[in-house]
Amino acid sequence: MRFSERIGKKTPKCDLQVESMDDDLRNGLWDITWQNAIEKIDGGAYGSVGSDWKDFLSHLWHDFFRKPVDEIPLGSGLFVQKIIREWFFHAEWNEVYDFLEFIVQEDEDLYKRSGNLVLECGDFGTRIVRWFFETESFKHDCNIILERELSGYRFVGNVIAPITNKVEVAAVNEALETAEKHSLKGVKHHLESALEKFSDKKNPDYRNSIKESISAVESVCKVIAGDRKATLVKALQKVKGKVGLHPRLEKGFSAIYEYTSDAGGIRHAMLNESACDCVDAKYMLVSCSAFVNYLIGKASKAGLIK
Numbered sequence: 001m002r003f004s005e006r007i008g009k010k011t012p013k014c015d016l017q018v019e020s021m022d023d024d025l026r027n028g029l030w031d032i033t034w035q036n037a038i039e040k041i042d043g044g045a046y047g048s049v050g051s052d053w054k055d056f057l058s059h060l061w062h063d064f065f066r067k068p069v070d071e072i073p074l075g076s077g078l079f080v081q082k083i084i085r086e087w088f089f090h091a092e093w094n095e096v097y098d099f100l101e102f103i104v105q106e107d108e109d110l111y112k113r114s115g116n117l118v119l120e121c122g123d124f125g126t127r128i129v130r131w132f133f134e135t136e137s138f139k140h141d142c143n144i145i146l147e148r149e150l151s152g153y154r155f156v157g158n159v160i161a162p163i164t165n166k167v168e169v170a171a172v173n174e175a176l177e178t179a180e181k182h183s184l185k186g187v188k189h190h191l192e193s194a195l196e197k198f199s200d201k202k203n204p205d206y207r208n209s210i211k212e213s214i215s216a217v218e219s220v221c222k223v224i225a226g227d228r229k230a231t232l233v234k235a236l237q238k239v240k241g242k243v244g245l246h247p248r249l250e251k252g253f254s255a256i257y258e259y260t261s262d263a264g265g266i267r268h269a270m271l272n273e274s275a276c277d278c279v280d281a282k283y284m285l286v287s288c289s290a291f292v293n294y295l296i297g298k299a300s301k302a303g304l305i306k
Contacts, residue, residue: 021093190216
């Protein structure tokens with residue numbers, strides 16, 4: 001969290017990358033793509049590049065870049081690499097994802113066209129290798145970068161699918177702004193802490209992010225219930241009658257709170273840290289933010305908060 005955000009001069013925003021791609025994300029995806037595919041385009045002039053690479057480049061120019069195949073650069077592999085790199089770092093964020101999908105799907109096609117198995121002769125005999133790279137490993141490495149840099153997308157099968165959307169991001173940002181508007185400092189503090197722990201790219205703390213998310217709900221419920229010492233379950237019981245909360249909603253969040261508080265749940269000190277991942281933390285952050293928005297809206301309408 002930046003200095004301005006820590007002292008309350010600026011409200012932090014949910015930085016999930018849904019319709020954008022910052023330099024860290026683009027650089028990370030390029031490194032994975034370079035190491036697994038682009039770096040292998042070598043061998044001197046284009047004419048001497050292996051037949052499978054010629055096939056790949058032809059499909060890249062014709063099917064992806066939509067350019068005539070006779071315009072494929074005839075320079076060295078390094079020259080071809082430079083052209084692809086130049087495009088990659090100037091492409092729109094969505095075009096980068098198009099490119100990643102393309103090379104995965106093209107690899108699958110090359111794999112089928114090559115007869116599935118390729119024999120490579122070397123100093124240590126002949127071995128079976130895969131053209132043109134290991135797809136599963138590539139997708140796995142891409143997903144590591146996508147998660148680390150808070151992208152809203154992941155490889156699912158051979159396509160890149162959304163794991164979040166603008167509505168979810170808006171719910172988090174709205175909860176922060178609404179809590180500040182109504183001077184609900186405790187609620188805002190818990191949401192900021194949850195967001196900070198979730199968004200820390202170097203050392204994300206998903207377990208404590210989940211704790212802070214549910215604590216934000218607990219905090220707003222205490223205010224509405226008028227009982228600062230109540231647990232979330234007890235506060236929800238009081239809130240239910242004051243704002244007309246549907247019994248199923250009250251039971252649902254009571255169950256989530258009980259899960260986070262029991263001996264095997266999030267709040268228990270013995271919980272294995274690896275049991276909480278990015279998906280869990282994002283779900284709780286978005287869900288709790290949406291519920292905070294809902295409760296504040298209902299309480300404000302009932303005249304229970306200013």
